[in-house]
Amino acid sequence: MRLSKGKWLVILGALLVVLDQVIKYLVKTNMDLGETIDVIGEWFKLHFVLNKGMAFGMAFGGLVGKVALSLFRIVLFGFLFWWIGKLARRKDVPTGVLVGLTMITAGAFGNIIDCFFYGLIWPETITPGAPFAFMFGQVVDMFYFPLFDYKLPWMEYPRTFFGAVFNFADSCVTCGAIYLLLFQYKFFAKEEEKVAK
16 A cells, blocks of 8 residues: 555654654653763763753743743644645655654654643653643753863853753754755745745
């Protein structure tokens, strides 16, 4: 049985979300919060942290920001899911465009699961001060690449270059977006021209 392009994309997206959740589950159930495991020397580590904000540990406006971010993720996921379905029915859309958008969509959905349900599963992941568990779960992050430390003349203490801790879902969003910007910009430029006309 030959699967349609849309079904292949659903399978790809589901695999990415499952992989993200399996990694997070293994980290959450086998590591203590704040624990670090060296994977490749000092260069690549697993470092278990809980992120109550955006990707790569960035904060966003406390509890109100948490709700706004969760709602934004839901809207973004719904829009991307609809858009990918629309593009998949067209023959002039490169497969790379669909794969890049699917990676972004899967990454967004992986972090939605954390925010909406982890507080219900693991009460210790609830964002401090949250009125209830649903929608206030913190995201499990673990990948840490402290490439090197640096200190500029005006800095009191050294800082780590790329000191962010992130997860597989963040990687999907980032890699998908970078891929689209670098290799599929012509397609989006043509689409913009069509809309303008």
